[in-house]
Amino acid sequence: MPINLETAxxxxxxxxxxxxxxxxxxxxxxxxxxxxxxxxxxAPWAAASGAPPMGxxxxxxxxxxxxxxxxxxxxxxxxxxxxxxxxxxxxxxxxFVSDEVERLPREHFTQNVVWPGVNFVVGAIVFAVIVGxxxxxxxxxxxxxxxSLAFWTVYVAVEDRNFVEGMRESWTLTRGHRLRLFLxxxxxxxxxxxxxxxxxxxGVAGGVVGTVSVQIxxxxxxxxxxxxLAAAYDQLVGLGAEEEALPADSETPTPA
Numbered sequence: 001m002p003i004n005l006e007t008a009x010x011x012x013x014x015x016x017x018x019x020x021x022x023x024x025x026x027x028x029x030x031x032x033x034x035x036x037x038x039x040x041x042x043a044p045w046a047a048a049s050g051a052p053p054m055g056x057x058x059x060x061x062x063x064x065x066x067x068x069x070x071x072x073x074x075x076x077x078x079x080x081x082x083x084x085x086x087x088x089x090x091x092x093x094x095x096f097v098s099d100e101v102e103r104l105p106r107e108h109f110t111q112n113v114v115w116p117g118v119n120f121v122v123g124a125i126v127f128a129v130i131v132g133x134x135x136x137x138x139x140x141x142x143x144x145x146x147x148s149l150a151f152w153t154v155y156v157a158v159e160d161r162n163f164v165e166g167m168r169e170s171w172t173l174t175r176g177h178r179l180r181l182f183l184x185x186x187x188x189x190x191x192x193x194x195x196x197x198x199x200x201x202x203g204v205a206g207g208v209v210g211t212v213s214v215q216i217x218x219x220x221x222x223x224x225x226x227x228x229l230a231a232a233y234d235q236l237v238g239l240g241a242e243e244e245a246l247p248a249d250s251e252t253p254t255p256a
Contacts (some may be wrong), residue, residue, distance in 0.1 A: 031081050097154070
């Protein structure tokens with residue numbers, strides 16, 4: 001039985017707009033917005049100190065920053081924001097594979113997050129390299145690898161696997177479903193583009209106002225993508241369990 005794309009997308013939307021989904025959107029928004037606003041402050045500090053402008057926001061955004069921030073402080077905030085995002089991602093996946101739709105269980109964000117967090121960081125680098133090489137090889141291998149390994153993060157966060165085991169498990173889990181998972185990914189990307197475009201209109205203003213508008217869209221699309229990934233994972237695990245039980249329950253002999 002193939003994975004049901006409509007069910008996965010609908011559940012992704014439902015979990016995003018549920019109470020705990022919106023709480024996650026709010027948390028993601030706060031972390032990313034603080035990081036972005038502090039980042040805006042690096043440019044005026046560099047301009048005031050006479051540092052080269054290369055790598056900093058355009059000069060038109062200098063006056064929109066709330067305060068000047070030394071690069072070292074900006075880097076520290078960025079690091080902390082990255083770590084917070086990893087913890088939020090782990091907790092979100094653990095929450096979305098459960099039936100909880102009201103609260104955010106504290107243990108999902110506090111218990112056993114160090115080792116999965118390390119695997120998230122290292123695994124993300126390895127995943128990016130593997131998929132990147134695939135895209136260099138005429139795109140199609142990259143898409144195939146992305147779809148085949150997409151669930152490694154769920155195994156790290158939920159099943160306490162390391163990233164190597166997670167990628168191996170994801171490869172097995174997606175076997176026979178990769179085309180439909182690709183179509184699911186396309187649907188998620190289309191939704192993300194539409195939402196980002198809507199909130200990106202506010203980004204035309206630039207500065208803090210534009211940053212806040214863009215980050216709202218980013219938080220929504222991030223949580224939606226995680227919720228849909230978890231929904232697809234639940235479906236695939238359920239289908240796998242049904243397939244394993246079928247030979248024992250059916251009188252039809254299993255083909256050689």
